[in-house]
Amino acid sequence: MQDFMLDARLANDSVSVAIIGLCDLRxxxxxxxxxxxxxxxxxxxxxxxxxxxxxQALLTFETNTVAAALKSTTGAVKINVGALGNIVRQLHVHVVARFEGDPNWPGPVWGHGKPEVYSDEDLNTFAAKVREALSL
Known part of the structure; x- marks a missing residue:
């Protein structure tokens, strides 16, 4: 773990919410x-x-825990989980809340349109809700 470095693209595209054991939740x-x-x-x-x-067992456990917390926090219709890594090779797992009628529903989120940035307040509020749902 001492030599671990977050990929620059992941660091640029996301913000840390918490360290939950094995994983940096972003x-x-x-x-x-x-x-x-x-x-x-x-x-x-x-x-x-x-x-x-x-x-591997920890990653599965943390992925399922985060997916359940995201679903309860958002009320999503579906939670998508995937580890593609075609562009960013560093292992990372996507957990995405989906809703009928969201941008590109029911298609994938990757590469669709331009990102819409959170305000600092909205980002902090959502991150706090996720931490609360995870009891962190």
Whole structure:
């Protein structure tokens, strides 16, 4: 964990909400979708199978916990979870709340339109709600 460095693109596109164990839980800076990222704090990891079996279990547990918290916080119709990594190779898991009629519903969120930035107040408020739902 000492050599862990967050990919510059992830750092630019998101803000840390909390360290939840294995992962840095981050909020994407795009208010069109409530969109969280889990980034395992392990150096040189690009695939889930690169993690130790224990870290794989932790990642699954943290992903499910965050997905449930995001659904309860937002009332989303569907929670999308994915680890693509085609552009940013560092392992990270997307957890996105989706609603019928949201931008690009039912299509994917990646590469659709231009991001809409949160105000500082809205970003901080939403991050606090997520932390509360996670009991942090």
């Amino acid at each position: 909020l994407m800076k795009d208010r069109r979708w409530p969109w969280l990222l889990l980034v395992p704090r392990r150096a040189g990891v690009s695939e889930v199978f690169d993690l130790t079996p224990l870290d």
